[in-house]
Amino acid sequence: MDNQELVSIRTEGVSWRDYLILCKPKVVVVMLVTAAVGMFLAVQEIPPISNVLLGLVGIGMAAGSAAAVNHIMDRKIDEKMARTKRRPLPQGKLSPLQALLFAAVLGVSGIAILVFWVNALTAWLTVAALMGYAVVYTVWLKRATPQNIVIGGIAGAAPPLLGWTAITGSIEPNALLLVLIIFAWTPPHFWALCIARKEDYAKAGIPMLPVTHGVAYTRLQIMLYSMLMVATTLFPVMTGMSGAIYLGLVLALNAQFLYRVACLWTEPSQSPMLLFKYSINYIMLLFVALLVDHYMI
Structure with missing residues (x-):
């Protein structure tokens, strides 16, 4: 990011929908379905509803945060691609700083929910998955090798494990x-x-x-x-x-x-x-x- 981007805040025309798009909601929904199934498969009976709900909220917020970081890091690439050029950052609807602050608040809040109301193992695994996608895949692998999606796929495959550990506290x-x-x-x-x-x-x-x-x-x-x-x-x-x-x-x-x-x-x-x-x-x-x-x- 250049210095102007780092300090700019846009207010005109900003909508909650722009922040929602940053979270890649369709992708997050698929992740949460697999996480939820992992929760129910972890035990023979119905798992505690509080763990299910809080676990899904925490995992979903962390996933949305990672998606927002992906938007920030890929904004220059997105400008060149027909599929992504209408995203909020390439369109100038949000500044990178706004997106970064949003990602930070969302991610920290999601991990805090997992730490205090679910369990520490799920929180740490979620942090690892978030970093794997937002940093290792987005910043490095995506630009380094055609095997990017194979190597980086482990981060995207984590949700059912996160759901399972949210209920059992074990791998x-x-x-x-x-x-x-x-x-x-x-x-x-x-x-x-x-x-x-x-x-x-x-x-x-x-x-x-x-x-x-x-x-x-x-x-x-x-x-x-x-x-x-x-x-x-x-x-x-x-x-x-x-x-x-x-x-x-x-x-x-x-x-x-x-x-x-x-x-x-x-x-x-x-x-x-x-x-x-x-x-x-x-x-x-x-x-x-x-x-x-x-x-x-």
């Missing part, structure tokens, strides 16, 4: 399985978007896989990581965390996912956005399937 193997599923899902999900927005990323100088290795290679990687993802989704059955209901539902979801991947592989003209949009529904429905199985067996 357990089944919680890590949930993290592994999201970790394996992230590359095919995000690379589909990268193919659709290849020109934007190239213009912004971001080394996303389609830019550095081409679309055909990226389609191959989507296929391979999708197979890995499908394998990870079977682990809950193998460990006994889930049963026949989950297995039937996840097999149907996986069949649909692989069909869309195959279409992208065999038909280059196929819109990658079809896979991207389905992948969002896929991960939410998969976690719902885990929850349904948990309480019906």
